[in-house]
Amino acid sequence: MNTNPFDDDKLREECGVFGVWQADAAAALVALGLHALQHRGQEAAGITSWDGHHFHSHRAMGHVAGNFDRDEVIRGLPGRVAAGHVRYATTGDTVLRNVQPLYADLASGGFAVAHNGNISNAIKLRHDLVRRGSIFQSTSDTEVIIHLVATSTYRTLIDKFVDALRQVEGAYSLVCMTPEGMIACRDPLGVRPLVMGKLGDSTIFASETVALDVVGAEFEREIDPGEIVIVTESGIKSLKPFPAIHARPCIFEHVYFSRPDSIVAGSSVYDVRKAIGAQLAIESPVDADLVIPVPDSGTPAAIGYAQQSGIPFELGIIRSHYVGRTFIQPGDQVRHLGVKLKHNANRALIAGKRVILVDDSIVRGTTSLKIVQMMRDAGAAEVHMRIASPPTRHSCYYGVDTPERTKLLAHKLDVGGMTDFIHADSLAFVSIDGLYKALGEARRADVRPQYCDACFTGDYPTRLTDQEDLPVTDQFEMLAERAL
Ligand code: AMP
Numbered sequence: 001m002n003t004n005p006f007d008d009d010k011l012r013e014e015c016g017v018f019g020v021w022q023a024d025a026a027a028a029l030v031a032l033g034l035h036a037l038q039h040r041g042q043e044a045a046g047i048t049s050w051d052g053h054h055f056h057s058h059r060a061m062g063h064v065a066g067n068f069d070r071d072e073v074i075r076g077l078p079g080r081v082a083a084g085h086v087r088y089a090t091t092g093d094t095v096l097r098n099v100q101p102l103y104a105d106l107a108s109g110g111f112a113v114a115h116n117g118n119i120s121n122a123i124k125l126r127h128d129l130v131r132r133g134s135i136f137q138s139t140s141d142t143e144v145i146i147h148l149v150a151t152s153t154y155r156t157l158i159d160k161f162v163d164a165l166r167q168v169e170g171a172y173s174l175v176c177m178t179p180e181g182m183i184a185c186r187d188p189l190g191v192r193p194l195v196m197g198k199l200g201d202s203t204i205f206a207s208e209t210v211a212l213d214v215v216g217a218e219f220e221r222e223i224d225p226g227e228i229v230i231v232t233e234s235g236i237k238s239l240k241p242f243p244a245i246h247a248r249p250c251i252f253e254h255v256y257f258s259r260p261d262s263i264v265a266g267s268s269v270y271d272v273r274k275a276i277g278a279q280l281a282i283e284s285p286v287d288a289d290l291v292i293p294v295p296d297s298g299t300p301a302a303i304g305y306a307q308q309s310g311i312p313f314e315l316g317i318i319r320s321h322y323v324g325r326t327f328i329q330p331g332d333q334v335r336h337l338g339v340k341l342k343h344n345a346n347r348a349l350i351a352g353k354r355v356i357l358v359d360d361s362i363v364r365g366t367t368s369l370k371i372v373q374m375m376r377d378a379g380a381a382e383v384h385m386r387i388a389s390p391p392t393r394h395s396c397y398y399g400v401d402t403p404e405r406t407k408l409l410a411h412k413l414d415v416g417g418m419t420d421f422i423h424a425d426s427l428a429f430v431s432i433d434g435l436y437k438a439l440g441e442a443r444r445a446d447v448r449p450q451y452c453d454a455c456f457t458g459d460y461p462t463r464l465t466d467q468e469d470l471p472v473t474d475q476f477e478m479l480a481e482r483a484l
Contacts, residue, residue: 014041014088014257014401015041015087015114015115015116015207016037016039016040016085016207016208016211017037017084017085017194018030018033018084018175018206019083019177019182020033020081020082020199020203020204021080021081021181021182021205021231022201022202023080023199023200024080026049026077026079026080026081026202027049027068027074027077027078027079027082029082029199029215030049030082030083030084031074031084032211032215033084033204033211033212033214033215034047034064034084035065035068035214036208036210036211036259037086037206037207037208037210037211038064038086039259040086040208040257041086041087041088042063042088043087043088044059044060044061044062044086044098045059045062045063045064045067045068045085045087045099046058046059046060046087046099046100047059047077047085047101048077048101048103048112049077049078049079049081049082050081050110050177051078051079051080052079052080055103055110055112056076056077056079057077057101057112058073058076058077059096059101060099061099064086082177083101083112083114083175083176083177083182085099085100085101085114085115085116087100097137097138097139098139098140100115100140101113101114101177102114102137102138106150106157107150108157108160108178109180110177110178111146111176112176113142113145113146113174114174115141115145115174116172116173116192117171117173117187117192118141118171119141119144119170120169120170120171120397120398120462120463120465120466120467121169121465122141122144122168122170122466124465124466125167126144126147129144129147129148129151132151134147144168145164145165145172145174148163148167148168149161149163157178158183161176161183161185162228162239162241162242165185165187165242166242169462169465170187170398170462171399172185172186173185173191173193173207173223175194175205181230181231181233183228183231184205184223184228184229184231185223185227185228185229186223186224186227187225187226188225188226188242188243188244188245189225189245189247189452189461190224190225190247190248191250191399191452191461192398192399193207193208193222193249193253193258193264194206194207194222194223195207195208195212195221195222195223196221196222196223196229197209197218197219199215199216203231205223208258208259208262208264209264210262213261222265224240226240226241226247228240228241247450248449248450248451248452248461249264249265250398250399250451251435251439251451251452251453252361252396252400252455253269254267254269254273255273255276255360255361255388255389255435256297257400260273260299269300270300272439273300273304273388274300274304274307275304275438275439276304276388276389276435276438277308278304278307279308279430279434279437280301280304280386280387280388280428280430281304281306281309281386283428283430283431284428286356286384286426287354288354288355288356288382288384289312289353289355290311290313290316290350290353290354290355290356291312291313291314291355292313292314292317292350292356292358293313294317294343294357294358294359294360294367294371295315295317295343296319297360297361298357298358298359298388301359301360301388302358305356305358305386311356314346315346315349316345316346316355316375317344317346317357317371317374318346319343320342320343343370343371345374345375345378347379350375350379351378351379352379353381354380354381354382354384355375355383355384356384356385357372357383357384357385357386357424358387358388359385359386359387359388360387360388361387361388361389362391362392362409362410362418362422363402363403363408363409364403364407364409365418368385368422369421369423372424373423376423383423384424384427385426385427385428386428386429387427387430388430389430390429390430390456390457391410391415391418391429392408392409392456393455393456394408394454394455394456397454397460398452400455402455409421415427415429432457435453435456436449436451
């Protein structure tokens with residue numbers, strides 16, 4: 001029985017957020033911004049606007065293009081204030097009611113929220129709220145925030161908002177709209193990114209700087225971990241209402257998740273990925289004829305590997321850009337087909353060559369297995385796999401979709417076993433220290449890690465309440481049974 005009141009498989013989502021305060025055609029700008037953030041979530045998209053009197057909302061399954069490139073949709077989202085969201089949730093239960101921004105009429109007026117991250121105590125909070133009478137409209141963890149704001153006994157909306165967030169564990173980069181203003185906020189660990197920019201006199205919030213570039217906005221600064229920025233008619237205010245803690249931004253944003261043309265934490269994602277590739281070449285050299293990226297996510301690291309090793313970089317795998325990411329195909333069978341659709345060997349180049357394949361990560365191992373075989377079918381003499389991250393041994397509970405732990409190849413097998421599984425002549429991963437080095441920060445043992453690297457180390461920066469708290473799930477099972 002499904003005892004999880006949220007999506008049935010898991011809670012985790014990948015998302016991007018974008019907000020515009022006081023610009024003409026705000027919704028059209030949001031559509032452009034979301035387009036640039038499409039890699040953060042391809043399953044659904046939504047935009048909410050405020051025209052000074054009313055909120056308007058359009059939410060749809062599918063890509064931004066196709067939903068928000070139509071005049072009549074944008075015309076239906078009038079006003080100079082708008083926020084949007086792209087989302088990828090992992091289950092069949094991806095119904096429209098879960099598509100963000102989520103909206104509610106609170107005592108203070110309308111309140112819309114777009115969330116990137118994942119609340120790691122959402123089940124427990126939801127359980128408590130339901131017991132106190134809250135009626136949930138969606139199965140999204142984000143809705144917990146709305147109910148906590150709605151039921152807070154503090155007086156002002158901002159105080160209610162802070163009160164709500166003090167109860168929340170995990171990762172949240174939020175862009176919220178109220179009739180008075182726009183609120184952007186990053187959790188105290190700063191797990192997910194959130195930046196602020198200027199477009200003339202307008203204020204823009206975005207998950208990544210690439211979205212600022214696309215609308216022609218100037219990057220101003222990152223929202224600090226634990227910071228709440230409030231923009232109203234009377235100006236911009238910054239609050240830091242949470243106890244200061246050691247920030248732990250997600251390391252996987254640099255490895256895979258963010259677009260290479262974004263600047264995250266002051267570093268070019270592209271440069272960092274090249275540096276990881278170079279570090280990989282130093283740590284795990286191999287005699288070969290070609291360095292070949294697994295496109296597109298392995299490309300910057302492969303360039304770094306090739307430059308460091310002096311082995312020529314070549315495009316030995318050509319990717320079709322008309323297929324979504326392999327990883328997001330539901331079900332193992334379709335995923336398997338998706339890989340074939342997506343990548344093809346450049347046979348003329350490969351035959352008789354010793355090749356080094358570079359990819360950013362191995363999750364289930366599906367991609368690596370297929371691509372190594374593809375190289376062998378194309379006549380490669382040797383196939384060596386190099387991975388620009390440490391083995392992914394642990395699931396993410398903070399907003400990057402990963403399968404449950406038992407499905408992670410590196411959880412099941414050591415590097416030798418993984419080498420056999422993917423049928424490579426050799427396989428190596430960059431070390432965690434090497435990864436930190438490439439990020440420009442030596443990993444000092446006496447300092448807690450500067451990033452959330454839990455997917456590689458298992459060192460989660462928060463309690464995983466919903467994972468630990470089995471009795472709560474049991475209670476839900478009881479409740480569900482009683483309801484039958
Ligand atoms: P797998 O085939 O399951 O081993 O997945 C590895 C491939 O998926 C790599 O090529 C990565 O670029 C990509 N990947 C890794 N993590 C994610 C993620 N969270 N979402 C989508 N794709 C991912």
